[in-house]
Amino acid sequence: MAQRPAPDDRLAARGGRRGRARPLEELADQARASFNARFWCPSAGHLFDVVDGEHGDDIACRPNQIFAVSLDHPVLERERWEPVVETVRKHLLTPVGLRSLAPGCRDYKAKYFGDLRARDAAYHQGTVWGWLIGPYVDAWLKLHPQDKEGARRLLEGFLPHLDEAGIGTVSEIFDAEPPFTPRGCISQAWSVAEVLRCWVKSDG
Numbered sequence: 001m002a003q004r005p006a007p008d009d010r011l012a013a014r015g016g017r018r019g020r021a022r023p024l025e026e027l028a029d030q031a032r033a034s035f036n037a038r039f040w041c042p043s044a045g046h047l048f049d050v051v052d053g054e055h056g057d058d059i060a061c062r063p064n065q066i067f068a069v070s071l072d073h074p075v076l077e078r079e080r081w082e083p084v085v086e087t088v089r090k091h092l093l094t095p096v097g098l099r100s101l102a103p104g105c106r107d108y109k110a111k112y113f114g115d116l117r118a119r120d121a122a123y124h125q126g127t128v129w130g131w132l133i134g135p136y137v138d139a140w141l142k143l144h145p146q147d148k149e150g151a152r153r154l155l156e157g158f159l160p161h162l163d164e165a166g167i168g169t170v171s172e173i174f175d176a177e178p179p180f181t182p183r184g185c186i187s188q189a190w191s192v193a194e195v196l197r198c199w200v201k202s203d204g
Contacts (some may be wrong), residue, residue: 062102081143093154129172141201
């Protein structure tokens with residue numbers, strides 16, 4: 001039978017793991033610093049959509065930036081959380097999720113409608129994705145951790161939707177403008193999952 005390591009041996013092993021982790025921590029710090037230096041757009045007060053792209057830096061306002069706040073280990077500096085969340089609230093938030101592109105941007109499409117080519121052109125160019133309400137609620141609660149009632153209000157727009165399209169469920173996508181007509185799949189697992197997850201998370 002194998003002998004259990006002595007306490008000193010276990011401490012040495014832990015110290016060894018910490019030593020091996022240090023270069024990874026340094027790389028993580030470098031990635032975080034580079035992200036904040038390169039993706040933050042001071043003139044817009046939010047994150048670039050693309051940097052060093054084919055046409056240079058793209059200032060388009062998209063929901064991807066909310067993940068820089070919402071994830072368990074956010075890469076964005078703390079003082080920039082509020083401007084990003086406010087930008088997303090002002091330009092992308094709807095009662096049934098986040099727009100995939102802000103109105104006023106060059107490629108913005110208000111409706112997911114028409115033939116296959118027209119629908120594909122609108123899919124990520126304004127069309128609202130229901131599941132993105134989840135990361136928005138996560139980010140909002142990081143800024144307002146005590147206000148679960150406010151977080152719950154962000155989900156209330158889904159309640160009337162439960163009586164349309166797929167009854168009792170949540171659609172995949174919606175038009176980007178009122179009345180936010182449901183489109184795509186009438187019952188989408190990730191839309192349902194994120195609304196339910198945040199409903200539980202915002203339970204007072």
